[in-house]
Amino acid sequence: MQQAPHNGIKVGISSCLLGDKVRYDGGHKQSRYCQNVLDKYFDFQKFCPEMAIGLGTPRKTIRLIKDEERIRLVASDESFDITDEMEKYAQETSATLGNLSGYILCAKSPTCGMERVTLYIAGTNNGTKDGVGMFAAQIMKDHPLLPVEEEGRLNDTLLRDNFVTRVFAYHQWQCLVESGISMAKMISFHAQHKYLLMAHNPALYYKLGPMLGGNSDKSVQEIADEYIALFMEVLATLPTRKSHSNTLAHLQGYFKRHLNSDQRVDLASNIDKYRQGLLPLMAPLTLINHYLVLYPDPYLVQQVYLHPHPDELKLRYSH
Ligand code: SF4
Numbered sequence: 001m002q003q004a005p006h007n008g009i010k011v012g013i014s015s016c017l018l019g020d021k022v023r024y025d026g027g028h029k030q031s032r033y034c035q036n037v038l039d040k041y042f043d044f045q046k047f048c049p050e051m052a053i054g055l056g057t058p059r060k061t062i063r064l065i066k067d068e069e070r071i072r073l074v075a076s077d078e079s080f081d082i083t084d085e086m087e088k089y090a091q092e093t094s095a096t097l098g099n100l101s102g103y104i105l106c107a108k109s110p111t112c113g114m115e116r117v118t119l120y121i122a123g124t125n126n127g128t129k130d131g132v133g134m135f136a137a138q139i140m141k142d143h144p145l146l147p148v149e150e151e152g153r154l155n156d157t158l159l160r161d162n163f164v165t166r167v168f169a170y171h172q173w174q175c176l177v178e179s180g181i182s183m184a185k186m187i188s189f190h191a192q193h194k195y196l197l198m199a200h201n202p203a204l205y206y207k208l209g210p211m212l213g214g215n216s217d218k219s220v221q222e223i224a225d226e227y228i229a230l231f232m233e234v235l236a237t238l239p240t241r242k243s244h245s246n247t248l249a250h251l252q253g254y255f256k257r258h259l260n261s262d263q264r265v266d267l268a269s270n271i272d273k274y275r276q277g278l279l280p281l282m283a284p285l286t287l288i289n290h291y292l293v294l295y296p297d298p299y300l301v302q303q304v305y306l307h308p309h310p311d312e313l314k315l316r317y318s319h
Pocket residue numbers: 014015016017022023024047048049050051106109111112
């Protein structure tokens with residue numbers, strides 16, 4: 001049975017999430033899940049942009065301010081403005097991060113926040129939640145395919161599963177590109193991800209196959225660029241119980257010839273109970289993996305859907 005490989009998966013992370021005392025108050029925002037669990041599977045590359053541009057700790061708090069011309073990063077009492085320094089650091093650092101397969105950010109920070117950061121209106125103490133941390137915004141702009149998530153959102157088991165799944169899939173694509181992209185490799189990659197894609201977004205999944213159909217004047221590189229953009233968009237869609245159940249029903253079909261009637265009823269019942277929310281996803285998947293050991297199928301055994309990430313992470317036990 002194939003397990004997701006996890007050697008050398010580089011993932012960026014806000015330093016304070018790994019317990020570094022780099023926050024404005026000299027504290028940290030340690031995430032035990034990142035530090036004690038994900039750390040075993042990811043090679044974390046940590047960054048604290050505020051420390052990197054020379055702000056010490058403890059330091060004055062900073063905020064994003066929107067004036068008529070631009071968004072600026074300034075001290076909350078407006079005693080200094082670090083917009084230019086942060087933009088320069090963000091641009092230069094982001095340009096070196098093409099080898100990352102994911103990024104975990106600290107929420108709400110005017111530097112690292114992924115979304116809903118307070119954006120103040122110049123000259124007031126009023127703001128909206130429309131802001132994005134200045135460093136985070138640069139990373140997401142320069143690396144639109146990169147799976148990015150905020151640490152707090154990883155407490156949601158669905159979002160956590162989705163983020164880790166995307167990191168592993170993106171890493172696999174990066175390895176493929178590094179080894180030299182070809183149509184044959186893309187077709188094989190697509191075949192391995194068939195049921196994973198189907199579970200995430202069946203409608204978009206059906207648009208991916210024709211891209212590799214060979215009826216195009218585009219270069220291999222152009223096809224690869226378009227393919228991976230849509231591929232990552234598909235995986236960014238959260239799968240539902242319905243889409244998982246439909247995918248499981250497809251997998252069930254592979255064993256029709258082999259299973260006796262009791263086994264068929266049992267598998268169908270497991271899928272149905274999962275569909276109703278009475279069992280976690282791991283229940284029907286365990287049965288399918290069990291039958292795959294008994295009745296190996298070369299097409300099914302390569303399916304990333306059955307092991308999108310290491311089983312030890314237990315990401316499919318609680319939803
Ligand atoms: S949120 Fe970002 S800038 Fe702020 S302390 Fe953490 S790593 Fe540093």
